[in-house]
Amino acid sequence: MKRLLLLALCAGLSLAALTTPAPKPVPKPKPRATPAAKPLPLLGTTFQTLPPGKGRTEIEAACYRCHAADILVQQRLTEKQWTAAVEKMMRWGAVVPENDKAPIIAYLAKHFGPENKGFQPIRTQTVR
Numbered sequence: 001m002k003r004l005l006l007l008a009l010c011a012g013l014s015l016a017a018l019t020t021p022a023p024k025p026v027p028k029p030k031p032r033a034t035p036a037a038k039p040l041p042l043l044g045t046t047f048q049t050l051p052p053g054k055g056r057t058e059i060e061a062a063c064y065r066c067h068a069a070d071i072l073v074q075q076r077l078t079e080k081q082w083t084a085a086v087e088k089m090m091r092w093g094a095v096v097p098e099n100d101k102a103p104i105i106a107y108l109a110k111h112f113g114p115e116n117k118g119f120q121p122i123r124t125q126t127v128r
Helices: 004-018 056-063 068-074 078-091 098-111
Strands: none
Touching: 056 098, 078 098
16 A cells, blocks of 8 residues: 555656746846947056145145046045044054145145045946
8 A cells, every 4th residue: 555655646746846847947137238339448457546736746645646637536534534544544554744744735635625525426337
């Protein structure tokens, strides 16, 4: 009797496996198209320059060792926030003579304060 039940169970499972449709293949995602006329620039490309003004030369000497202008121009910090950021960078090794600190902070607050609307992000492609 047990053999008969086991045989019936195996036959039922085999029949179910034969009649169950195969799963549909998952379609591959289509690559996103970019305009063919102008490919995206590579990540790490520098695009921005600092506007002229008192303090620019000092910033280029102190900040460009680690940062491109692209990092600075996207900021929207108050004078108090710029002071904290400059002091933090000095603690982390930025070489800023004490007499250059005030012109740097004033320049950054003037050009890249909360009203800064000049920055527009640029789409880039990944490095392969």
